[in-house]
Amino acid sequence: MTGLKTPNLFKTMWIVAAFLTAIPAGAGTAVADPAKVICRIEAEREAYSAGDPQNTVLKITLDAPSAPAHVSRPPVNVSLVLDRSGSMNGTKLEQAKAAAIEALSRLGKNDVFSLVVYDDNAHTIIPAQHPEDVNHIAGIIRQIRTGGSTALFNGVSLGAAEIRKNIEKDFVHRILLLSDGIANVGPSQPEDLGRLGAALLKEKISVSTMGVGMDYNEDLMTRLSQKSDGNTYFVESGNDLPRIFASELGDVLNVVARQVRLHITLQGDVEPVTIIGREGRINGRKIELSMNQLYGAQQKYALVEVKLPKSLPGSKMKIAEAEVHYENPFNKTREIAQGISYASFTSDKALVEKSANLGVVREYELNLKALAQEKAIRLSDEGKPLEAAQELKESAVKLEALGNKYQDKDLLKEAEETAKQAEQMEEKGMTTKDRKVLRTQSFQMKNQQKSE
Amino acid sequence: MTNKRSIILFWALFLVPTLIMAGAAAKLLFHEQERINRSALTALTQRAESIAESIHLTVETVKDNLIRSLEGIRPEKPDQILPDWAENNPLVRNVFIFKDNLVYPVQGPASTTEERRFITRYDALFSGRVPFKAILEEKGTGLKQADLHPASEYETRNISRKQLLTLSRSAPEVRAPAESKSEALMPDQQFGPESGWLPWFFENQLHILIWVKASSSGPVYGLELELMTLMSRLVAGFPAMTDNNASLVLMDGSSQHFHRFGTMNLPGKAKPAAQIAVSPLLPHWQMAAFMDPKGMGPGNGFLILSLILVGIFIVAIFSGGLLLTRMTLRNIRDAEQKTSFVSSVSHELKTPLTSIRMYAELLLSGRIRDGAKKETYLSVIMTESERLTRLINNVLDFGRLEQGKKTYRITGFDLDTVLYQIIDAHKIRIKEKGLDIIITGIREGGCRIHSDRDALEQVILNLMDNVLKYADKGRFIKFILGKEPDGTFLFKICDDGPGIPESHKEMIFEKFYRIDNSLTAARPGSGLGLSIARKIMRDLKGDLYYEPMENTGACFTARIKDHETR
Known part of the structure; x- marks a missing residue:
């Protein structure tokens, strides 16, 4: 038995020690080899009231290690796909160019860089190449001028073609898509671009999207990122672009695990109910999820709702085992980390109350909020702004109640922000900016994208 | 008129093929x-x-x-x-x-x-x-x-x-x-x-x-x-x-x-x-x-460019034709004027010569004994030869002016004195025509001017001749002398004759131009007087122009520049 749990739990540790039977198996290996991913399963609480079957939430956390300092990082294969439609004219394009040049300077000699611009058509301005003559490439970037409309599909396709030139090699493949407008040439349905994203992911190409200003299609951009396991950003002003580029490149240059597959096996009579916020398969008692890649020192998690069987007081049981398979990009070996979760059952209500795992409860609630945000968007799209506001309001109330109960500042802050969003929406309806903020926040929450 | 007809024919011959060509080119x-x-x-x-x-x-x-x-x-x-x-x-x-x-x-x-x-x-x-x-x-x-x-x-x-x-x-x-x-x-x-x-x-x-x-x-x-x-x-x-x-x-x-x-x-x-x-x-x-339905691209650029070229071509042809017609008309007019000039000058020369010859023959025959008669005949001979001299002077001056060879000699003199001398010399002619002489605006001693005296005399004489020739049915001839603040003199000769039709106002100053250009015109003349007068005035930095009188009559104003004012 060990006390190595999340920090939130240290306070209550001694009380629940008797019931605490969770052994994070991954943690043991992690101590031996700090460069490995740690896999932990935590349940909503350690102790449950015995009796009838009940639902609970499991949080399977993957703690990515920091990138080792002495090993050279895996090279990256980046294709920047830049919108140069007429609306990009001015600060947006200038900042995008500056950010691209800045990003370029951070790449190493082994990395590969390519640049595609699109307006009515897409053109490969810089074919895939090692950034050896940075000044020459920067010169080409500076010459980019604005053009006509927005052939986004074509742009991404050309970017992918550039990436594919080095697809066989051991790169971290990434397309950075920047757009400020609605795709008006080629496929423009979020669904279609999502399919493209999913297909690209099969080739291990991720697309990170940056929507600039108020006119881009956030549904399309988030869908493309989500399906290809990239990041998504809402860039309100062109001036934020360099910061966002730096953040995104930070992620790309910091991949510590690839092709991450998470298998959760429920034990005994525990039954799966649903996966929250992520795509996955539930096959009998087996739950399968994939996450593609983890960035250095990043924490990603999956939330799964399960149904615990009938129980007797004083009994305890193994709820689930998790196994994460991934590729270590530094030594190119496939590695495995494991985690196990236990639950005990008691008739002591106070104990049950006290054994709650705030880390799980909070993330669960925040994910529910993300889902509520999506529902609010849907409602607002259907012309029901009041219902949309109501949805957010309810979410805020829940967050606040939970925040008060556990005296958690983060939750209270979220509650306050959500309440404010709801209030504004009630007054003015959902503005384009609101919609973009909600869509992006919800995506970033569900995907645990590191904040910008 | 044959001229007009030939021009119409010329244009017809010229215009029809051009238009046909342009149309064909455009269609092609x-x-x-x-x-x-x-x-x-x-x-x-x-x-x-x-x-x-x-x-x-x-x-x-x-x-x-x-x-x-x-x-x-x-x-x-x-x-x-x-x-x-x-x-x-x-x-x-x-x-x-x-x-x-x-x-x-x-x-x-x-x-x-x-x-x-x-x-x-x-x-x-x-x-x-x-x-x-x-x-x-x-x-x-x-x-x-x-x-x-x-x-x-x-x-x-x-x-x-x-x-x-x-x-x-x-x-x-x-x-x-x-x-x-x-x-x-x-x-x-x-x-x-x-x-x-x-x-x-x-x-x-x-x-x-x-x-x-x-x-x-x-x-x-x-x-x-x-x-x-x-x-x-x-x-x-x-x-x-x-x-x-x-x-x-x-x-x-x-x-x-x-x-x-x-x-x-x-x-x-x-x-x-x-x-x-x-x-x-x-x-x-x-x-x-x-x-592109509007066709602004290179494809239709061909058509636009070609149409512009055809347009330039046709405009060039038209301008050429127009220029030719204009020159032809001008030449025809010049030729007509020259013929008429030669005829009138010959006529002008012949009239005094006939008188001189007739009186000279009479005197030579010795049949005229009466001294008074002899004197009259001799004075006629004198007057006619003066007229002849003036005419010849004008023709010679015209030649010099045309070639720009006339030289001017600036001297100081009193304008009013010159005017009085001329009027005195021609008093008889004026009286013969039955005109009253009116002189206004002349101040004693205030008319000192520096200019070419002979040239000015000729101008005044030509203007006066003009009045005597065309306004002899009038009642007066008026001389007005004035001075502008900048020292320029204004000299006007006005009459109450028939005046000059508005449409001829400027053309009377053109060489050989006469309102009635036929040989049988009632008034003899060469069409040179006013043209020469204006040329001289302009050469002397002044000007000469015509203004109609209020009711009837003509008024010529000469601006005479004083060349010593600066």
């Missing part, structure tokens, strides 16, 4: 432009056809390869290979195994959202309402052809397409290296494997299902093609088109633009000039060719 040009447009459209259509063909070939090859790959899967093992394939091959959107019922994917939480949607999409098929129908003729013919000539020109050029074909070809072998081909092609002998390419429209979108039935008792299995991957790869390999007055558009079944070639700006309601079906494998997909 329009015709040529139309031809260029037509051939541009043909070229564009051919381009569309070649792109459509290459798309068709690619899709067909993808189809054949996928079907062959599917057939290569051992009939009892599709459930082990297919899911793996779906997960790793971007061309595969979904896979399925169907035997009476759908075996894979399973409805419920074990499938992903995408798979659940797939099941809904093909519900009619999986519930048995629509049968899997083999398209037999597609096998055999199309099947091998595309792969037999893999190194077609297009393919070698197009890496993207090659990769695509590799993707469609290699997948199951890579995923299942253990499968041996001989085993795979073992299905029962009576049953040739059936397969099909099933275009499926759901929610107004095209989806493609490829299926295989390897044995009569075995399952139907297959995959849903990811059209986005297919199109994305094709799009990346499409040739670039730089035209900005024409555009090719790949349109899907619902006429949404899938890909646009060329940079022409297409408004929402633009109508394609031609449409070509892309491939029977992608029903309702079309290549549409658009051409």
